[in-house]
Structures are given as C-alpha cells and as structure tokens.
Amino acid sequence: MGRRLVVIGGDAAGGSAASQAKKRQPDLDVVMFERGRATSYSACGIPYWIGGTVSSESQLVARTPDQHRAAGIDVRLRTEVTGIDLDRRVVLWRELAGGGEGTEPFDELVYAAGSVPMRPPVPGIDAAGVYGVQVLDDGVALRTELDSGRVRTVVVVGGGYIGLEIAEACRVRGLQVTVVDRSATPVGTFDPDIGEFIADAVRGVGIDLLLSEEVVAVDVGGDGRARAVVTGSGRELPADLVVLGLGVRPNIRLAQEAGIALGTSGGIAVDARMRTQVEGVWAAGDCVESRHRLSGQRVVVALGTHANKQGRVAGINIGGGYATFPGVIGTAITKVCDLEVARTGLSSEEALAAGYSFVTASVDSTTKAGYFPGSRPIRVKMIAERRSGRLLGAQVVGREAAAKRIDALAICIWNEMTVDQILSLDLAYAPPFAPVWDPVLIAARKAFEAVEVDVRRL
Numbered sequence: 001m002g003r004r005l006v007v008i009g010g011d012a013a014g015g016s017a018a019s020q021a022k023k024r025q026p027d028l029d030v031v032m033f034e035r036g037r038a039t040s041y042s043a044c045g046i047p048y049w050i051g052g053t054v055s056s057e058s059q060l061v062a063r064t065p066d067q068h069r070a071a072g073i074d075v076r077l078r079t080e081v082t083g084i085d086l087d088r089r090v091v092l093w094r095e096l097a098g099g100g101e102g103t104e105p106f107d108e109l110v111y112a113a114g115s116v117p118m119r120p121p122v123p124g125i126d127a128a129g130v131y132g133v134q135v136l137d138d139g140v141a142l143r144t145e146l147d148s149g150r151v152r153t154v155v156v157v158g159g160g161y162i163g164l165e166i167a168e169a170c171r172v173r174g175l176q177v178t179v180v181d182r183s184a185t186p187v188g189t190f191d192p193d194i195g196e197f198i199a200d201a202v203r204g205v206g207i208d209l210l211l212s213e214e215v216v217a218v219d220v221g222g223d224g225r226a227r228a229v230v231t232g233s234g235r236e237l238p239a240d241l242v243v244l245g246l247g248v249r250p251n252i253r254l255a256q257e258a259g260i261a262l263g264t265s266g267g268i269a270v271d272a273r274m275r276t277q278v279e280g281v282w283a284a285g286d287c288v289e290s291r292h293r294l295s296g297q298r299v300v301v302a303l304g305t306h307a308n309k310q311g312r313v314a315g316i317n318i319g320g321g322y323a324t325f326p327g328v329i330g331t332a333i334t335k336v337c338d339l340e341v342a343r344t345g346l347s348s349e350e351a352l353a354a355g356y357s358f359v360t361a362s363v364d365s366t367t368k369a370g371y372f373p374g375s376r377p378i379r380v381k382m383i384a385e386r387r388s389g390r391l392l393g394a395q396v397v398g399r400e401a402a403a404k405r406i407d408a409l410a411i412c413i414w415n416e417m418t419v420d421q422i423l424s425l426d427l428a429y430a431p432p433f434a435p436v437w438d439p440v441l442i443a444a445r446k447a448f449e450a451v452e453v454d455v456r457r458l
C-alpha cells in the first residue's frame with residue numbers, strides 16, 4: 001500500500017485538499033469521507049434554490065462524487081467518521097445507511113468537518129419542524145417541508161446573513177414570515193446605521209422583523225412538532241416551521257476528542273500552512289481559526305471562499321509543494337431583498353475592541369451618473385485610523401450595482417492603504433457605471449478630511 005491521505009469532509013475545504021494533493025502526487029491514495037449525499041457544493045446557494053432563483057439542486061454542485069472518483073479519489077458517501085485514533089493512525093467510520101463499520105489507516109489526515117448551526121439552549125429547540133441550514137442535506141430537508149403544502153407561517157430565529165436569506169426565500173414562496181433577533185439591528189457585523197437600511201428592506205417586502213427580542217422557548221404540540229416560538233417579552237409567535245439563522249460554530253468534536261489542539265477562538269489551531277500541532281494532521285475550512293490581518297486576533301470565519309483557499313493550501317503542502325494562507329480581513333457580501341450590502345475590514349465596534357482610535361465618514365451617492373437611466377442610491381461608509389489615515393474598514397449599502405465596490409476597498413485594506421492614497425486611485429468612469437466621482441472616492445475624500453481635522457485638533 002502506498003502513502004495514504006484520508007480527508008474528513010467532502011465539501012469546499014476537503015474537496016479542494018483532496019484534489020490538489022492527488023493532482024500533485026498521482027500515486028497518493030486518497031480516501032474522502034462525506035456523511036451527506038453530495039460533494040463540493042455551494043452551501044451559500046441553498047437559500048436561492050429554496051426560493052426558486054436557482055431551479056435545481058444539481059446546479060449547486062461544483063464537482064460530483066463521480067467526478068472526484070474519475071480523478072482517482074475514493075469518495076465514501078453517507079459515511080460518517082466517528083473517531084480519530086492518532087496513536088494507531090486510523091479513523092473509525094460508520095455507514096449511515098446499512099450500519100457497516102470499519103477503520104481506515106492514514107499517513108496524512110485532513111480534518112475538514114465544517115461547521116454546525118448554532119442552537120440556543122432553550123426548551124423545544126430540538127423538536128421536529130426546527131431546521132438548521134448548513135449543508136445541502138439540510139436544504140433538501142427544508143425544501144421538502146416547504147413543498148409539502150402544510151407550511152403557512154415561518155419563524156426565523158436570528159437576523160444574520162443566512163437567516164435573512166432564508167426569510168426572503170420563504171416570503172417569495174408566499175409564506176408569512178417573522179424574523180426574531182436579539183440585536184437592535186439585523187446582521188450585527190454591520191454598524192447600526194447600515195443595519196437600519198437592512199431592517200427597512202426586510203420590512204419592505206412584508207417580513208415581520210422583531211428586534212431586541214430573545215427567543216426563550218419553542219412551544220411543541222402534542223404531535224412533537226414545533227407550533228410556536230416564545231420570546232423574552234412573552235410574545236408567542238405561531239409557527240408551522242422554525243428556521244435557525246443564528247450562525248454556525250466550528251464542528252470540532254472529533255478533533256477535540258482525538259486531542260487535536262483548539263485555538264483561542266474555539267476553532268482548530270493551525271499554522272499558515274494549515275498544519276495542526278499533530279504531525280501529518282491538517283485542518284481547513286469552517287472548523288479552523290484564521291488570523292485577522294487588522295486586529296491580529298484569531299477568528300473563525302465560515303465562508304466558502306476561505307474554505308476553498310485553505311483546502312487548496314493544505315493539498316499543495318501535502319502534495320509536496322509549498323503554500324500558505326495569509327489570513328482574513330472579514331470581507332462579506334449579500335443581497336437582502338432588493339438591497340445589496342457588503343463589508344470588509346473592521347466595523348466600528350470591532351475597531352474599538354481591537355484598540356484602534358479612528359474616525360468614520362459616510363457618503364450618499366448614486367451607482368451611475370445621476371442623470372443616467374437606472375441610477376440607484378448607494379451609501380459608502382469608511383473607518384480610518386486616526387492620524388495615519390489607514391483604512392480599517394468599509395461598508396456599502398445600496399441597490400443594484402452597489403455592493404461589489406467592496407472588492408476595491410478590500411484590496412485597499414489588504415495592502416494597508418490610507419484614505420488619501422485611495423482618493424488618488426485611477427478608477428474607471430463612464431456614466432453607465434459610475435458618477436465622475438465614484439462613491440468610493442467621495443467617501444475616501446470625506447474620510448481624509450475627517451482625518452485632517454482630527455490631526456489639527458490633536
């Protein structure tokens with residue numbers, strides 16, 4: 001038997017690691033365990049499939065199990081890894097259909113078990129009719145429930161990205177939807193002034209949004225199914241279906257039980273090459289922690305972009321090459337109803353927690369020249385370090401053609417640019433695409449002025 005790589009998890013990180021390692025070392029035996037029915041799929045696309053924007057489940061799959069097998073990877077579907085024995089260098093596995101069990105030896109191991117939906121510790125949270133949405137099988141189960149015809153009212157617990165996307169998908173299907181969130185504004189990674197725009201957009205499509213409310217129980221009927229959600233203020237919200245949109249936490253149970261070290265964030269501790277502290281054991285994806293390039297803190301960021309990159313880095317190194325993952329800066333984007341929102345770097349709260357002294361600047365502009373047909377409103381907010389003017393964070397909110405401007409700002413933050421340097425950028429201009437002063441440049445100018453005034457005061 002040749003050198004053997006075992007991969008736990010067959011989605012973004014695991015699939016990328018397996019593919020890169022096999023590509024670089026064709027004689028490597030690669031076995032990939034996946035407890036679900038699909039590999040290498042877009043979890044971020046699940047709400048759009050549920051809402052009908054994406055017509056079929058298969059469109060979410062980037063690489064099928066058969067395509068992985070054609071590349072020489074032994075894919076074991078519907079097979080759960082139940083334990084890791086680091087002394088014997090084997091994993092223990094169990095077939096979910098049929099109950100077969102066994103062990104698989106490894107020389108190298110990639111732990112890419114992803115994340116699991118957060119469940120508040122309240123009565124009734126594990127009842128039938130309460131769904132988390134993290135993997136494709138979750139999406140299939142939720143869509144099957146919605147297609148049954150017996151769902152009329154939906155309560156979404158949590159107003160984060162996934163919660164609002166699922167809420168919109170259910171509303172598009174003609175259902176009565178309520179979102180409950182304990183924060184004062186939805187999507188807490190945005191500053192409150194940007195969050196107000198998001199709240200208005202959610203309410204504008206007929207979704208009830210209850211803010212500063214905490215869920216204290218799920219009321220369960222005699223049939224064992226959820227029938228209502230109870231809040232801290234005593235409100236009882238009828239629900240044929242409850243969806244958890246509280247975010248996710250790293251799926252680290254097997255790693256922790258095996259003695260693989262965790263970091264300060266609660267994710268698996270890895271170095272820049274995605275190595276754990278155990279020789280020959282690597283980890284990547286939603287289950288690991290990353291270094292935030294601005295705060296210096298260790299953070300867990302559950303995004304497919306990072307998972308793919310981290311899996312690629314691990315696979316290159318396993319295959320004999322050299323690669324590193326340089327960290328994250330918190331870039332994210334989503335569409336909430338007809339509103340586009342995006343962020344990068346640090347929010348005001350995060351900048352304060354990281355010890356920065358900063359100024360902020362916000363501007364309202366248009367996505368195209370104001371006189372051009374189809375021009376839509378856009379707001380750009382910048383957070384800049386006092387005195388130096390270094391860009392620490394940015395947030396964008398607006399209608400069509402607004403949010404992807406965040407990419408330019410992410411590049412600026414990545415390269416530690418100051419707002420006066422951003423002000424001089426040679427950005428593209430034509431009336432169908434931007435005003436003569438792009439909103440990014442206007443925001444940079446306003447932030448630069450705020451920095452100048454602040455320096456004079458000092």
